[in-house]
Amino acid sequence: MTFQHYLLGLFAVANNIPALPLHMNLCRGIDVTGQHRMCAVATGSSLVTMAVSLVVGAAVLEFFGISIAAFRIAGGLLLVSSGLGMLKSKCDEPGALIPLRLSEMIPMAVVPIAIPLTTGAGTMSTIILFAESAGSLTGMLRIAAAIGCVSLVNYVTFFYSPAIVRFLGHTGMDIFTKIFGLITLALGIQFIITGLSAAFPALH
Template sequence: MDFKPLVTLLAIVNPLAIVPFFIHYTEGFSRQQRRSTIVTASFAAFVVIASSALLGTRILEFFSISLASFQVGGGMLLLTSALNMLNAHPAEAKSSSNELQDGVEKAAMGASIAVVPLTIPLLTGPATISTVVIYAERARHFLDLALLVGYGVVIGLATALCFALANPIARVLGKTGINVMTRLMGLILAALAVEVMADGLHKLFPILGR
Protein backbone atom coordinates (compact mmCIF):
# COMPACT_ATOMS: atom_id res chain seq x y z
CA MET A 1 0.00 0.00 0.00
CA ASP A 2 1.43 3.35 -1.12
CA PHE A 3 0.98 6.10 1.46
CA LYS A 4 2.89 8.73 -0.55
CA PRO A 5 -0.33 10.29 -1.99
CA LEU A 6 -1.73 10.61 1.53
CA VAL A 7 1.46 12.23 2.87
CA THR A 8 1.52 14.63 -0.10
CA LEU A 9 -2.13 15.59 0.34
CA LEU A 10 -1.71 16.11 4.09
CA ALA A 11 1.27 18.36 3.39
CA ILE A 12 -0.65 20.43 0.84
CA VAL A 13 -3.99 20.68 2.63
CA ASN A 14 -2.33 21.09 6.06
CA PRO A 15 -5.54 21.77 8.04
CA LEU A 16 -3.47 22.80 11.08
CA ALA A 17 -2.28 25.87 9.21
CA ILE A 18 -5.89 26.83 8.39
CA VAL A 19 -6.97 26.75 12.06
CA PRO A 20 -6.31 30.51 12.56
CA PHE A 21 -8.42 31.28 9.47
CA PHE A 22 -11.21 29.05 10.77
CA ILE A 23 -11.19 30.83 14.12
CA HIS A 24 -11.24 34.23 12.41
CA TYR A 25 -14.06 33.46 9.96
CA THR A 26 -16.27 31.73 12.53
CA GLU A 27 -15.85 34.37 15.24
CA GLY A 28 -19.22 35.11 16.76
CA PHE A 29 -20.77 31.89 15.45
CA SER A 30 -22.95 29.80 17.73
CA ARG A 31 -21.86 26.27 18.56
CA GLN A 32 -24.38 24.89 16.07
CA GLN A 33 -23.21 27.23 13.31
CA ARG A 34 -19.58 26.33 13.92
CA ARG A 35 -20.39 22.61 13.91
CA SER A 36 -22.26 23.02 10.62
CA THR A 37 -19.28 24.90 9.14
CA ILE A 38 -16.91 22.10 10.18
CA VAL A 39 -19.08 19.40 8.59
CA THR A 40 -19.56 21.36 5.37
CA ALA A 41 -15.87 22.26 4.99
CA SER A 42 -14.73 18.68 5.65
CA PHE A 43 -17.24 17.20 3.21
CA ALA A 44 -16.40 19.80 0.56
CA ALA A 45 -12.69 18.96 0.86
CA PHE A 46 -13.52 15.28 0.34
CA VAL A 47 -15.70 16.09 -2.69
CA VAL A 48 -12.92 18.10 -4.34
CA ILE A 49 -10.39 15.27 -3.87
CA ALA A 50 -12.80 12.50 -4.91
CA SER A 51 -13.95 14.42 -8.01
CA SER A 52 -10.37 15.09 -9.04
CA ALA A 53 -9.49 11.40 -8.63
CA LEU A 54 -12.47 10.10 -10.62
CA LEU A 55 -12.79 12.78 -13.31
CA GLY A 56 -9.36 14.40 -13.49
CA THR A 57 -7.85 12.07 -16.10
CA ARG A 58 -10.89 12.43 -18.35
CA ILE A 59 -10.49 16.20 -18.22
CA LEU A 60 -6.86 15.79 -19.31
CA GLU A 61 -7.97 13.60 -22.21
CA PHE A 62 -10.63 16.14 -23.21
CA PHE A 63 -8.03 18.91 -23.46
CA SER A 64 -5.41 16.56 -25.01
CA ILE A 65 -2.91 17.25 -22.22
CA SER A 66 -0.23 14.63 -21.58
CA LEU A 67 0.42 13.40 -18.06
CA ALA A 68 4.09 14.39 -18.36
CA SER A 69 3.20 18.01 -19.12
CA PHE A 70 0.68 18.02 -16.30
CA GLN A 71 3.28 16.58 -13.94
CA VAL A 72 5.76 19.35 -14.73
CA GLY A 73 3.11 22.05 -14.39
CA GLY A 74 1.64 20.47 -11.26
CA GLY A 75 5.11 20.01 -9.79
CA MET A 76 5.88 23.70 -10.31
CA LEU A 77 2.60 24.57 -8.60
CA LEU A 78 3.47 22.26 -5.70
CA LEU A 79 6.90 23.86 -5.41
CA THR A 80 5.31 27.32 -5.29
CA SER A 81 2.98 26.09 -2.55
CA ALA A 82 5.96 24.64 -0.66
CA LEU A 83 7.80 27.97 -0.84
CA ASN A 84 4.72 29.72 0.55
CA MET A 85 4.61 27.21 3.39
CA LEU A 86 8.32 27.67 4.11
CA ASN A 87 7.44 31.32 4.64
CA ALA A 88 4.72 30.15 7.07
CA HIS A 89 1.83 30.82 4.70
CA PRO A 90 -0.83 28.14 4.04
CA ALA A 91 -0.10 26.17 0.88
CA GLU A 92 -3.24 27.22 -0.94
CA ALA A 93 -3.43 30.76 0.41
CA LYS A 94 -2.37 32.64 -2.70
CA SER A 95 -4.88 35.47 -2.38
CA SER A 96 -4.33 38.71 -0.55
CA SER A 97 -6.20 39.41 2.64
CA ASN A 98 -8.46 41.80 0.72
CA GLU A 99 -9.31 39.08 -1.80
CA LEU A 100 -10.07 36.66 1.02
CA GLN A 101 -12.30 39.27 2.63
CA ASP A 102 -14.10 39.68 -0.69
CA GLY A 103 -14.57 35.91 -0.70
CA VAL A 104 -16.19 36.07 2.73
CA GLU A 105 -18.50 38.87 1.60
CA LYS A 106 -19.55 36.85 -1.44
CA ALA A 107 -20.09 33.83 0.76
CA ALA A 108 -22.39 35.89 2.97
CA MET A 109 -24.52 36.64 -0.10
CA GLY A 110 -25.25 33.01 -0.88
CA ALA A 111 -22.61 30.33 -0.37
CA SER A 112 -21.30 29.23 3.01
CA ILE A 113 -17.85 30.36 4.15
CA ALA A 114 -17.22 26.67 4.74
CA VAL A 115 -16.86 26.33 0.96
CA VAL A 116 -15.44 29.77 0.10
CA PRO A 117 -12.85 30.62 1.29
CA LEU A 118 -12.19 27.82 3.83
CA THR A 119 -12.34 24.84 1.47
CA ILE A 120 -11.51 26.70 -1.75
CA PRO A 121 -8.88 28.06 -1.93
CA LEU A 122 -7.48 27.68 1.62
CA LEU A 123 -7.81 23.90 2.08
CA THR A 124 -8.07 22.57 -1.47
CA GLY A 125 -7.00 24.52 -4.51
CA PRO A 126 -5.02 24.07 -7.73
CA ALA A 127 -2.08 22.34 -6.02
CA THR A 128 -4.35 19.77 -4.37
CA ILE A 129 -6.29 19.09 -7.56
CA SER A 130 -3.08 18.75 -9.61
CA THR A 131 -1.63 16.27 -7.14
CA VAL A 132 -4.75 14.09 -7.08
CA VAL A 133 -4.98 14.02 -10.89
CA ILE A 134 -1.32 13.00 -11.18
CA TYR A 135 -1.75 10.11 -8.75
CA ALA A 136 -5.07 9.11 -10.36
CA GLU A 137 -3.33 8.82 -13.73
CA ARG A 138 -0.82 6.43 -12.18
CA ALA A 139 -3.60 4.16 -10.86
CA ARG A 140 -3.52 0.74 -12.52
CA HIS A 141 -6.63 -0.78 -10.94
CA PHE A 142 -9.97 0.39 -9.64
CA LEU A 143 -8.68 -0.43 -6.16
CA ASP A 144 -5.98 2.21 -6.57
CA LEU A 145 -8.61 4.83 -7.43
CA ALA A 146 -10.77 3.68 -4.53
CA LEU A 147 -7.76 4.05 -2.23
CA LEU A 148 -7.20 7.60 -3.52
CA VAL A 149 -10.84 8.44 -2.81
CA GLY A 150 -10.36 6.85 0.62
CA TYR A 151 -7.45 9.22 1.22
CA GLY A 152 -9.95 12.00 0.53
CA VAL A 153 -12.02 10.65 3.42
CA VAL A 154 -8.92 10.76 5.65
CA ILE A 155 -8.25 14.37 4.62
CA GLY A 156 -11.87 15.26 5.40
CA LEU A 157 -11.67 13.62 8.82
CA ALA A 158 -8.33 15.32 9.58
CA THR A 159 -9.87 18.65 8.63
CA ALA A 160 -12.90 18.04 10.84
CA LEU A 161 -10.66 17.05 13.77
CA CYS A 162 -8.41 20.11 13.45
CA PHE A 163 -11.34 22.50 13.13
CA ALA A 164 -13.24 20.87 16.01
CA LEU A 165 -10.16 21.29 18.22
CA ALA A 166 -9.32 24.71 16.78
CA ASN A 167 -9.27 26.66 20.05
CA PRO A 168 -7.24 24.09 22.06
CA ILE A 169 -4.79 23.70 19.15
CA ALA A 170 -4.31 27.46 18.87
CA ARG A 171 -3.68 27.69 22.63
CA VAL A 172 -1.23 24.78 22.77
CA LEU A 173 0.79 25.46 19.61
CA GLY A 174 0.45 29.21 19.49
CA LYS A 175 1.34 31.16 16.38
CA THR A 176 4.97 30.05 16.58
CA GLY A 177 4.08 26.36 16.79
CA ILE A 178 1.73 26.57 13.81
CA ASN A 179 4.42 28.40 11.81
CA VAL A 180 6.98 25.69 12.64
CA MET A 181 4.53 22.95 11.60
CA THR A 182 3.76 24.78 8.36
CA ARG A 183 7.45 25.14 7.50
CA LEU A 184 8.10 21.46 8.22
CA MET A 185 5.26 20.37 5.94
CA GLY A 186 6.54 22.84 3.33
CA LEU A 187 9.97 21.19 3.35
CA ILE A 188 8.40 17.76 2.82
CA LEU A 189 6.19 19.13 0.05
CA ALA A 190 9.18 20.75 -1.72
CA ALA A 191 10.96 17.38 -1.91
CA LEU A 192 7.82 15.68 -3.25
CA ALA A 193 7.34 18.48 -5.81
CA VAL A 194 10.87 18.01 -7.16
CA GLU A 195 10.23 14.28 -7.50
CA VAL A 196 7.00 14.86 -9.45
CA MET A 197 8.69 17.38 -11.77
CA ALA A 198 11.70 15.11 -12.33
CA ASP A 199 9.42 12.22 -13.34
CA GLY A 200 7.53 14.44 -15.79
CA LEU A 201 10.70 15.90 -17.31
CA HIS A 202 12.15 12.41 -17.74
CA LYS A 203 9.04 11.39 -19.73
CA LEU A 204 9.13 14.54 -21.87
CA PHE A 205 12.90 14.39 -22.43
CA PRO A 206 14.12 10.77 -22.14
CA ILE A 207 17.67 11.92 -22.83
CA LEU A 208 17.74 13.40 -19.31
CA GLY A 209 17.69 9.86 -17.91
CA ARG A 210 20.88 8.85 -19.63
Protein backbone atom coordinates in the same frame (compact mmCIF):
# COMPACT_ATOMS: atom_id res chain seq x y z
CA MET B 1 2.45 3.39 -4.41
CA THR B 2 1.33 2.49 -0.90
CA PHE B 3 -1.58 3.95 1.06
CA GLN B 4 0.92 5.66 3.36
CA HIS B 5 2.53 7.40 0.38
CA TYR B 6 -0.82 8.77 -0.80
CA LEU B 7 -1.80 9.77 2.72
CA LEU B 8 1.42 11.66 3.44
CA GLY B 9 1.31 13.40 0.07
CA LEU B 10 -2.28 14.56 0.61
CA PHE B 11 -1.61 15.65 4.19
CA ALA B 12 1.16 17.88 2.86
CA VAL B 13 -0.99 19.64 0.25
CA ALA B 14 -4.54 19.37 1.66
CA ASN B 15 -4.04 20.35 5.30
CA ASN B 16 -6.20 23.19 6.61
CA ILE B 17 -3.59 24.99 8.70
CA PRO B 18 -3.67 28.12 6.47
CA ALA B 19 -7.46 28.30 6.92
CA LEU B 20 -7.54 28.02 10.73
CA PRO B 21 -7.21 31.74 11.64
CA LEU B 22 -10.09 32.76 9.35
CA HIS B 23 -12.20 29.79 10.44
CA MET B 24 -11.68 30.64 14.12
CA ASN B 25 -12.56 34.26 13.46
CA LEU B 26 -15.82 33.32 11.75
CA CYS B 27 -16.85 30.82 14.43
CA ARG B 28 -16.54 33.26 17.30
CA GLY B 29 -19.88 34.04 18.85
CA ILE B 30 -21.88 31.22 17.22
CA ASP B 31 -23.29 28.20 19.04
CA VAL B 32 -21.97 24.64 18.85
CA THR B 33 -24.55 23.68 16.21
CA GLY B 34 -23.40 26.53 14.01
CA GLN B 35 -19.77 25.55 14.49
CA HIS B 36 -20.58 21.96 13.49
CA ARG B 37 -22.30 23.27 10.37
CA MET B 38 -19.36 25.48 9.44
CA CYS B 39 -16.94 22.56 9.91
CA ALA B 40 -19.17 20.22 7.91
CA VAL B 41 -19.56 22.67 4.99
CA ALA B 42 -15.83 23.48 4.82
CA THR B 43 -14.78 19.83 5.07
CA GLY B 44 -17.52 18.60 2.72
CA SER B 45 -16.62 21.16 0.06
CA SER B 46 -12.97 20.14 0.28
CA LEU B 47 -13.91 16.44 0.10
CA VAL B 48 -16.12 16.94 -2.98
CA THR B 49 -13.37 18.90 -4.73
CA MET B 50 -10.82 16.15 -4.11
CA ALA B 51 -13.27 13.41 -5.15
CA VAL B 52 -14.10 15.19 -8.43
CA SER B 53 -10.37 15.60 -9.14
CA LEU B 54 -9.88 11.88 -8.55
CA VAL B 55 -12.76 10.76 -10.78
CA VAL B 56 -12.72 13.18 -13.74
CA GLY B 57 -9.33 14.90 -13.55
CA ALA B 58 -7.63 12.63 -16.10
CA ALA B 59 -10.61 12.93 -18.47
CA VAL B 60 -10.36 16.72 -18.36
CA LEU B 61 -6.67 16.55 -19.29
CA GLU B 62 -7.47 14.21 -22.17
CA PHE B 63 -10.25 16.53 -23.38
CA PHE B 64 -7.82 19.45 -23.58
CA GLY B 65 -5.06 17.31 -25.10
CA ILE B 66 -2.68 17.79 -22.20
CA SER B 67 -0.20 14.95 -21.72
CA ILE B 68 0.42 13.51 -18.28
CA ALA B 69 4.12 14.37 -18.59
CA ALA B 70 3.30 18.03 -19.24
CA PHE B 71 0.81 18.08 -16.38
CA ARG B 72 3.36 16.48 -14.05
CA ILE B 73 5.84 19.25 -14.83
CA ALA B 74 3.21 21.99 -14.45
CA GLY B 75 1.82 20.45 -11.27
CA GLY B 76 5.33 20.02 -9.91
CA LEU B 77 6.13 23.68 -10.53
CA LEU B 78 2.89 24.64 -8.79
CA LEU B 79 3.75 22.49 -5.77
CA VAL B 80 7.30 23.88 -5.65
CA SER B 81 5.86 27.41 -5.58
CA SER B 82 3.32 26.42 -2.92
CA GLY B 83 5.97 24.67 -0.82
CA LEU B 84 8.31 27.65 -0.97
CA GLY B 85 5.42 29.91 0.03
CA MET B 86 4.65 27.70 3.04
CA LEU B 87 8.31 27.70 4.07
CA LYS B 88 8.35 31.51 4.01
CA SER B 89 4.90 32.10 5.50
CA LYS B 90 3.83 32.87 9.04
CA CYS B 91 0.51 31.89 10.60
CA ASP B 92 -1.50 35.04 11.27
CA GLU B 93 -3.43 35.63 14.45
CA PRO B 94 -7.21 35.54 14.17
CA GLY B 95 -8.41 39.06 13.55
CA ALA B 96 -11.25 40.97 15.11
CA LEU B 97 -14.70 39.45 15.22
CA ILE B 98 -16.51 39.61 11.89
CA PRO B 99 -20.18 40.40 12.67
CA LEU B 100 -21.86 38.07 10.18
CA ARG B 101 -24.95 35.89 10.42
CA LEU B 102 -24.51 32.15 9.96
CA SER B 103 -26.21 32.31 6.56
CA GLU B 104 -23.56 34.82 5.46
CA MET B 105 -20.70 32.75 6.86
CA ILE B 106 -21.62 29.46 5.14
CA PRO B 107 -20.47 30.65 1.66
CA MET B 108 -17.16 31.69 3.23
CA ALA B 109 -16.75 28.15 4.53
CA VAL B 110 -16.69 27.10 0.86
CA VAL B 111 -14.62 30.00 -0.52
CA PRO B 112 -11.98 30.78 0.67
CA ILE B 113 -11.78 28.33 3.63
CA ALA B 114 -12.34 25.07 1.70
CA ILE B 115 -11.16 26.37 -1.68
CA PRO B 116 -8.37 27.40 -2.01
CA LEU B 117 -7.03 27.55 1.58
CA THR B 118 -7.61 23.85 2.30
CA THR B 119 -7.94 22.33 -1.19
CA GLY B 120 -6.22 24.40 -3.83
CA ALA B 121 -4.80 23.85 -7.29
CA GLY B 122 -1.80 22.03 -5.82
CA THR B 123 -4.07 19.51 -4.11
CA MET B 124 -6.08 18.89 -7.28
CA SER B 125 -2.90 18.47 -9.33
CA THR B 126 -1.50 16.00 -6.80
CA ILE B 127 -4.68 13.88 -6.81
CA ILE B 128 -4.85 13.79 -10.62
CA LEU B 129 -1.22 12.68 -10.83
CA PHE B 130 -1.73 10.09 -8.09
CA ALA B 131 -4.77 8.74 -9.98
CA GLU B 132 -2.78 8.53 -13.22
CA SER B 133 -0.02 6.55 -11.55
CA ALA B 134 -2.34 4.27 -9.56
CA GLY B 135 -2.71 1.84 -12.44
CA SER B 136 -5.47 -0.26 -10.88
CA LEU B 137 -8.75 -0.16 -9.00
CA THR B 138 -6.88 -1.05 -5.81
CA GLY B 139 -4.67 2.00 -6.24
CA MET B 140 -7.70 4.24 -6.81
CA LEU B 141 -9.33 2.86 -3.67
CA ARG B 142 -6.16 3.62 -1.71
CA ILE B 143 -6.26 7.22 -2.94
CA ALA B 144 -9.96 7.46 -2.06
CA ALA B 145 -9.23 6.10 1.43
CA ALA B 146 -6.43 8.65 1.86
CA ILE B 147 -8.81 11.43 0.80
CA GLY B 148 -11.33 10.22 3.37
CA CYS B 149 -8.70 10.15 6.14
CA VAL B 150 -7.44 13.63 5.29
CA SER B 151 -11.01 14.96 5.26
CA LEU B 152 -11.72 13.42 8.68
CA VAL B 153 -8.56 14.98 10.13
CA ASN B 154 -9.47 18.34 8.58
CA TYR B 155 -12.93 18.22 10.18
CA VAL B 156 -11.51 17.45 13.62
CA THR B 157 -8.87 20.16 13.16
CA PHE B 158 -11.48 22.74 12.18
CA PHE B 159 -13.73 21.90 15.14
CA TYR B 160 -10.95 21.91 17.72
CA SER B 161 -8.96 24.71 16.09
CA PRO B 162 -9.11 27.09 19.09
CA ALA B 163 -7.63 24.44 21.41
CA ILE B 164 -5.06 23.37 18.80
CA VAL B 165 -3.85 26.93 18.22
CA ARG B 166 -3.68 27.58 21.96
CA PHE B 167 -1.69 24.37 22.48
CA LEU B 168 0.76 24.87 19.62
CA GLY B 169 1.07 28.64 19.79
CA HIS B 170 2.19 30.69 16.82
CA THR B 171 5.66 29.12 16.90
CA GLY B 172 4.21 25.61 16.75
CA MET B 173 1.87 26.56 13.92
CA ASP B 174 4.78 28.03 11.98
CA ILE B 175 6.82 24.85 12.51
CA PHE B 176 3.99 22.65 11.25
CA THR B 177 3.48 24.89 8.23
CA LYS B 178 7.17 24.70 7.35
CA ILE B 179 7.27 20.91 7.74
CA PHE B 180 4.32 20.55 5.38
CA GLY B 181 5.95 23.10 3.08
CA LEU B 182 9.13 21.05 2.88
CA ILE B 183 7.16 17.88 2.05
CA THR B 184 5.18 19.78 -0.59
CA LEU B 185 8.40 21.15 -2.11
CA ALA B 186 9.97 17.68 -2.28
CA LEU B 187 6.79 16.22 -3.81
CA GLY B 188 6.78 18.94 -6.46
CA ILE B 189 10.41 18.32 -7.38
CA GLN B 190 9.71 14.59 -7.68
CA PHE B 191 6.78 15.32 -10.03
CA ILE B 192 9.02 17.52 -12.19
CA ILE B 193 11.75 14.86 -12.37
CA THR B 194 9.21 12.18 -13.32
CA GLY B 195 7.60 14.45 -15.92
CA LEU B 196 10.90 15.37 -17.52
CA SER B 197 11.96 11.71 -17.62
CA ALA B 198 8.72 10.81 -19.42
CA ALA B 199 8.89 13.75 -21.84
CA PHE B 200 12.59 13.33 -22.56
CA PRO B 201 13.53 9.63 -22.22
CA ALA B 202 17.17 10.44 -22.95
CA LEU B 203 17.34 12.19 -19.58
CA HIS B 204 16.29 9.05 -17.73
